[in-house]
Amino acid sequence: xxxxxxxxxxxxxxxxxxxxxCTGGSSNIGAGYEVHWYQHxxxxxxxxxxxxxxxxxxxxxxxxxxxxxxTSASLAITGLQAEDDAxxxxxxxxxxxxxxxxxxxxxxxxx
Amino acid sequence: QVQVEESGxxxxxxxxxxxxxCVVSGxxxxxxxxxxxxQAPGKGLEWLTISSYDGSHEDSAASVKGRFTVSxxxxxSTVFLQxxxxxxxxxxxxxxxxxxRFGSTWTNHYFDYWGQGALVTVAS
Numbered sequence: 001x002x003x004x005x006x007x008x009x010x011x012x013x014x015x016x017x018x019x020x021x022c023t024g025g026s027s028n029i030g031a032g033y034e035v036h037w038y039q040h041x042x043x044x045x046x047x048x049x050x051x052x053x054x055x056x057x058x059x060x061x062x063x064x065x066x067x068x069x070x071t072s073a074s075l076a077i078t079g080l081q082a083e084d085d086a087x088x089x090x091x092x093x094x095x096x097x098x099x100x101x102x103x104x105x106x107x108x109x110x111x
Numbered sequence: 112q113v114q115v116e117e118s119g120x121x122x123x124x125x126x127x128x129x130x131x132x133c134v135v136s137g138x139x140x141x142x143x144x145x146x147x148x149x150q151a152p153g154k155g156l157e158w159l160t161i162s163s164y165d166g167s168h169e170d171s172a173a174s175v176k177g178r179f180t181v182s183x184x185x186x187x188s189t190v191f192l193q194x195x196x197x198x199x200x201x202x203x204x205x206x207x208x209x210x211x212r213f214g215s216t217w218t219n220h221y222f223d224y225w226g227q228g229a230l231v232t233v234a235s
Contacts, residue, residue, distance in 0.1 A: 002155075032216075033216070034214070036213075045206070045227055046148075046156065046206070046225055048222065051221040051223070052214065052221070089155060093220070097173070099170055099171075100146065100218075102158060105155035
């Protein structure tokens with residue numbers, strides 16, 4: 001049971017917009033810790049997509065955006081492309097666990 | 112150009128030990144923390160432990176606390192993960208990743224550079 005909860009799967013057609021939620025609690029996101037997002041294609045290295053809840057590293061398309069409010073965060077992907085088909089993880093810090101934590105991951109399927 | 116590379120993976124029997132190494136280059140190693148993250152077969156990413164840049168911060172996930180210890184050699188830009196009392200549940204790919212602090216809160220780390228990972232298989 002992860003401290004951060006994500007939906008197991010989401011899907012969308014090419015060109016559509018999807019969002020992936022990351023729900024935490026008062027000891028992680030609600031405590032003010034930032035949320036970071038990663039894209040992971042099986043067999044490759046996880047790729048940083050969003051850091052500091054809303055910032056994109058250079059090279060990440062502006063189709064990807066992040067937001068945070070209260071004890072939750074979201075990753076939005078617009079203009080879905082086939083290459084977006086991957087697993088997505090949120091990550092933060094939890095002060096009751098004294099540990100960095102990942103969400104359980106969300107499998108995005110581009111139909 | 113930042114590079115991160117793990118080594119030392121392999122097959123080990125339950126109850127055995129293994130030591131992984133993580134060699135980094137392309138940045139000032141002594142100014143960054145390095146984290147270990149693993150992915151078990153069919154499972155998600157799991158944070159394991161941190162090697163803080165100054166050795167002052169020691170945290171580990173409950174699943175490995177007391178069994179896994181981390182150390183670093185700044186002269187060799189290398190972090191080590193000593194894994195003892197291994198069980199089949201420890202099987203997976205072990206990645207090391209650079210921890211980059213965001214803002215003034217020390218624990219606001221994100222992982223910006225990752226190694227390809229070292230495969231650890233615990234089986235009899």
